[in-house]
Amino acid sequence: MWNSLAFRLWRAAYLRAVSSAFATVPLYRETWALRGRTDPVLVPGKTGTGGGALPADEVHRRLVDTAPLAGGSTEPDPARGLAGLLGHATERRSHRLVVVVDSDVARPPTGLPRGSRGCVLHPDAATAAGDEPVLREIVDTLRRGERVLAVGEAKNLDMLSAELPAELPPPDRVPHHRIDRPGGGPFGLLHDPLLGYLGVLRECGRLHVDRRHVYVRETPGGLAFTVLDRTSPRLVDVLIGGGVPGEVHACPKHASPVIDT
Amino acid sequence: MRAASVRTTAAARICDPRVDPPPGGWAEFADAARPHAVWDPDLLRVEGWLARNPPLLVTVHDTGGIVAALSALVCRPTRSPSYAPRRFRRGPMWVEVSQPWLSGLPGIVWRPGVSGDRLHAAVRSAERVLAQHLGAGLTGVFYRGVGSDLLPELAGRGRIHRRTDSSAVLDNTFADVDEWLASLSKSRRGGLRRHHRRAESDPALVIRGGPGRTDLDAATVAELLNNHRARFAARSGDTRSPITAPYVEAFVRRPDVHTLTYHDTDGRLLALNTLLDHRDVVVKQHWAALPREHGGRSGLYFDAYVRAVRWCIAHRRPRISSGRGKLDVKASLGFTPRVVHGVIAPRPVMGR
Numbered sequence: 268m269w270n271s272l273a274f275r276l277w278r279a280a281y282l283r284a285v286s287s288a289f290a291t292v293p294l295y296r297e298t299w300a301l302r303g304r305t306d307p308v309l310v311p312g313k314t315g316t317g318g319g320a321l322p323a324d325e326v327h328r329r330l331v332d333t334a335p336l337a338g339g340s341t342e343p344d345p346a347r348g349l350a351g352l353l354g355h356a357t358e359r360r361s362h363r364l365v366v367v368v369d370s371d372v373a374r375p376p377t378g379l380p381r382g383s384r385g386c387v388l389h390p391d392a393a394t395a396a397g398d399e400p401v402l403r404e405i406v407d408t409l410r411r412g413e414r415v416l417a418v419g420e421a422k423n424l425d426m427l428s429a430e431l432p433a434e435l436p437p438p439d440r441v442p443h444h445r446i447d448r449p450g451g452g453p454f455g456l457l458h459d460p461l462l463g464y465l466g467v468l469r470e471c472g473r474l475h476v477d478r479r480h481v482y483v484r485e486t487p488g489g490l491a492f493t494v495l496d497r498t499s500p501r502l503v504d505v506l507i508g509g510g511v512p513g514e515v516h517a518c519p520k521h522a523s524p525v526i527d528t
Numbered sequence: 529m530r531a532a533s534v535r536t537t538a539a540a541r542i543c544d545p546r547v548d549p550p551p552g553g554w555a556e557f558a559d560a561a562r563p564h565a566v567w568d569p570d571l572l573r574v575e576g577w578l579a580r581n582p583p584l585l586v587t588v589h590d591t592g593g594i595v596a597a598l599s600a601l602v603c604r605p606t607r608s609p610s611y612a613p614r615r616f617r618r619g620p621m622w623v624e625v626s627q628p629w630l631s632g633l634p635g636i637v638w639r640p641g642v643s644g645d646r647l648h649a650a651v652r653s654a655e656r657v658l659a660q661h662l663g664a665g666l667t668g669v670f671y672r673g674v675g676s677d678l679l680p681e682l683a684g685r686g687r688i689h690r691r692t693d694s695s696a697v698l699d700n701t702f703a704d705v706d707e708w709l710a711s712l713s714k715s716r717r718g719g720l721r722r723h724h725r726r727a728e729s730d731p732a733l734v735i736r737g738g739p740g741r742t743d744l745d746a747a748t749v750a751e752l753l754n755n756h757r758a759r760f761a762a763r764s765g766d767t768r769s770p771i772t773a774p775y776v777e778a779f780v781r782r783p784d785v786h787t788l789t790y791h792d793t794d795g796r797l798l799a800l801n802t803l804l805d806h807r808d809v810v811v812k813q814h815w816a817a818l819p820r821e822h823g824g825r826s827g828l829y830f831d832a833y834v835r836a837v838r839w840c841i842a843h844r845r846p847r848i849s850s851g852r853g854k855l856d857v858k859a860s861l862g863f864t865p866r867v868v869h870g871v872i873a874p875r876p877v878m879g880r
Contacts, residue, residue: 290610293578297774300546300577310614311547337609 317488339499347463350378368419371460447508540657545572557594626672631851632695656879686877694865696858723827737788746777756816
């Protein structure tokens with residue numbers, strides 16, 4: 268594996284997330300105590316099915332049980348993790364306006380670099396008449412000669428570009444990739460409606476995991492993702508895209524974890 | 529001194545139902561003692577994993593098998609928002625010998641024929657093994673739901689016992705429901721008949737009952753039970769954890785658990801009642817209902833009583849216990865209060 272100290276820290280963060288979820292979150296307590304899990308095994312003799320990973324639709328159905336006993340939000344944030352990945356997702360370091368064009372994202376991304384603002388545009392609104400405030404904001408920003416970054420499904424980004432006046436420079440764009448529908452480069456973000464942004468396609472052509480905030484492990488059910496820094500809803504070992512088989516290894520160029528599906 | 533002769537033959541063992549198999553001889557003991565459904569080690573395993581104070585199953589053995597079994601909840605003064613860890617932590621704690629879901633009944637069951645000195649010695653043996661297992665942080669044992677029959681075996685020098693809220697018991701001496709109704713006051717009789725008739729004739733009410741229910745959504749049942757509990761202020765010292773869906777799932781499927789449900793025609797669960805079948809004391813256990821402001825119906829509480837008593841009469845069960853609380857209402861339904869004690873054995877006198 269990549270740099271062993273970094274791997275050990277990454278792994279330690281994951282083990283803390285598992286331990287905490289087992290001790291305080293009903294969904295994981297029920298699943299792992301009564302059925303079991305692997306890597307790590309928490310109840311001797313119980314290894315469960317699929318290594319203890321849970322399909323995303325089951326987690327979504329039981330979101331109320333993903334809040335810890337102490338209480339917390341049960342609302343997922345599909346824009347989670349975007350800000351931390353933008354640095355690797357585009358060549359330009361910052362944009363005045365970051366627009367997420369996705370029907371699953373309801374709230375703008377937070378934690379953007381100073382001077383950047385985030386907003387959300389529903390794909391249906393992108394094709395509506397020109398009185399949509401977000402569209403007006405995009406046009407005004409482009410007219411001022413400032414940069415706009417559009418993030419979303421490729422077809423939604425195409426729709427947005429078609430709606431903008433032809434005389435304006437096009438916004439930069441970073442398409443979403445789904446784990447079960449990987450796209451080509453050179454840029455892209457691995458996105459899931461439940462877990463948010465999980466990784467980024469870098470110039471080496473590999474899908475890099477957001478290792479500061481996300482852990483991924485191989486299970487019999489497919490690649491299982493864990494959001495490391497979100498306490499509620501707690502999302503641990505979630506099989507996204509219906510469970511896609513894959514491998515986790517080190518990028519030879521960047522020495523950080525990448526996934527191959 | 530009275531237990532000295534039998535003390536050497538009674539050996540106590542502690543089983544953590546979460547990870548240990550049922551104690552040796554449990555099947556034979558369960559056949560003989562017929563404990564209520566909540567004592568099933570499989571249910572205790574589910575309950576233990578999903579509780580803050582998981583029950584330990586303490587069994588006392590002699591050459592003939594298990595003499596007595598205790599359900600021991602390890603409790604701590606601070607209630608952190610987390611499930612119990614696999615290994616017991618250090619620090620101050622006490623043990624409550626009780627069955628959390630059997631109100632008014634003790635957390636001890638014993639083999640028929642065991643009483644007096646043998647039971648006394650068995651309990652002391654269990655206390656010693658608890659002290660040994662839990663270490664220096666254990667401050668004592670608190671026995672809940674102790675009836676007058678068991679009190680002499682638990683009380684003693686240095687121990688404290690007090691009367692607590694009585695539990696309500698109905699002795700079934702009736703030939704049919706009408707005879708039971710005839711024993712009640714005129715106003716209560718009329719009210720019960722009216723509520724039962726209204727429930728029976730309501731086309732918007734779907735009433736189902738029976739043992740081993742597999743048609744229930746456990747998550748909905750658990751939610752109704754927990755919401756119902758949350759509406760009433762928790763009694764101080766209530767160490768019970770919320771009821772969970774996996775526990776309900778396993779519980780209502782048992783053949784000795786009868787579940788009565790009231791749904792509306794949209795399939796919404798309005799109320800439910802569980803009845804634990806038993807040859808000596810049938811327990812009218814969980815009752816939960818939606819409040820009226822959320823679409824609940826009035827009178828179902830009484831309808832459930834009519835159905836429970838009718839079932840017990842039809843199946844010739846000698847006694848029904850409906851737990852503690854609402855004693856005035858239960859008295860009007862013919863139930864009589866049964867004296868219940870709490871007994872504390874501080875650490876210095878445990879095992880003595």
